[in-house]
Amino acid sequence: MRILYHLPLSPFSRKVRLALTEKRIPFELRVERVWERRPEFLAMNPACTVPVLVEENGLVLAESYAICEYLDEAYPDVPLFGRTLSERAEVRRLLGWFDNHFGQQVYRNLLWERHMKRQLGHGNPDGAAIRAGYANLKTHMEVIGWLAERRTWLAGPHLSLADFAAAAHLSALDYANDIDWSLNTAARDWYSRVKSRPSFRTLLVDRVTGMEPPAHYADLDF
Structure with missing residues (x-):
């Protein structure tokens, strides 16, 4: 299952959640307490920020803009970056x-x-x-x-x-x-x-x- 590491009141996480749901892409949410600086999470994103998206094939994507641009290119049926x-x-x-x-x-x-x-x-x-x-x-x-x-x-x-x-x-x-x-x-x-x-x-x-x-x-x- 695709996993999105997030914090509930992070607007950057919320933006990615909206994009995923609007595109009808299934995913699982996992709260990541970034202040704990888990070694496993740091290995995925040395900046230790959310959101981080882990695709089903293991691809790790960090930073909300990069994630959203990836989603729009990988799942273009519902375009969210504009049409012209x-x-x-x-x-x-x-x-x-x-x-x-x-x-x-x-x-x-x-x-x-x-x-x-x-x-x-x-x-x-x-x-x-x-x-x-x-x-x-x-x-x-x-x-x-x-x-x-x-x-x-x-x-x-x-x-x-x-x-x-x-x-x-x-x-x-x-x-x-x-x-x-x-x-x-x-x-x-x-x-x-x-x-x-x-x-x-x-x-x-x-x-x-x-x-x-x-x-x-x-x-x-x-």
């Missing part, structure tokens, strides 16, 4: 935006600082970083809303990995009740459409020990 050259370029641009800018400016400043830093023994939360995270979130919600108002999906006329990258980040933050959905109606409506897809169901039933999501987290109508 211009659309594919826009998907890649937005993947960079969400995985890099959003990840550093919002996800790390909120989920890491508020919920994970102290738990993993890295000191107390940084109040300035948390305030910056909320301010940056407002800007990113405006970007998502602007795209959602002008396009069927974020990168153009077709659902793509750009939607899954953005939704993966937002869903992890939403689990921690860190999103004010009144910030942007268009962004909320777009997220509701992505959240309602069958591929999203396994994410919505995830639970993290000692951390319960808000009531609206799994509600498709908020």
Whole structure:
């Protein structure tokens, strides 16, 4: 069986899970506590990060972008990188935006600082970083809303990995009740459409020990 090593609130793991499920590729999930730095896992990915995908033939793939590009080339029946050259370029641009800018400016400043830093023994939360995270979130919600108002999906006329990258980040933050959905109606409506897809169901039933999501987290109508 194909195995995906992941962490439940890792947006990069969530993005790969969505891609696999959208393409109807069967896989088994295994939680990998990367802070334990298991020698067996380090042998697969010396960076000691998730996600890591192990194919049925033993092929090991690390880093979410590389995994998703591999999946789109190996299983092209449901294309997620776009269908034209211009659309594919826009998907890649937005993947960079969400995985890099959003990840550093919002996800790390909120989920890491508020919920994970102290738990993993890295000191107390940084109040300035948390305030910056909320301010940056407002800007990113405006970007998502602007795209959602002008396009069927974020990168153009077709659902793509750009939607899954953005939704993966937002869903992890939403689990921690860190999103004010009144910030942007268009962004909320777009997220509701992505959240309602069958591929999203396994994410919505995830639970993290000692951390319960808000009531609206799994509600498709908020």
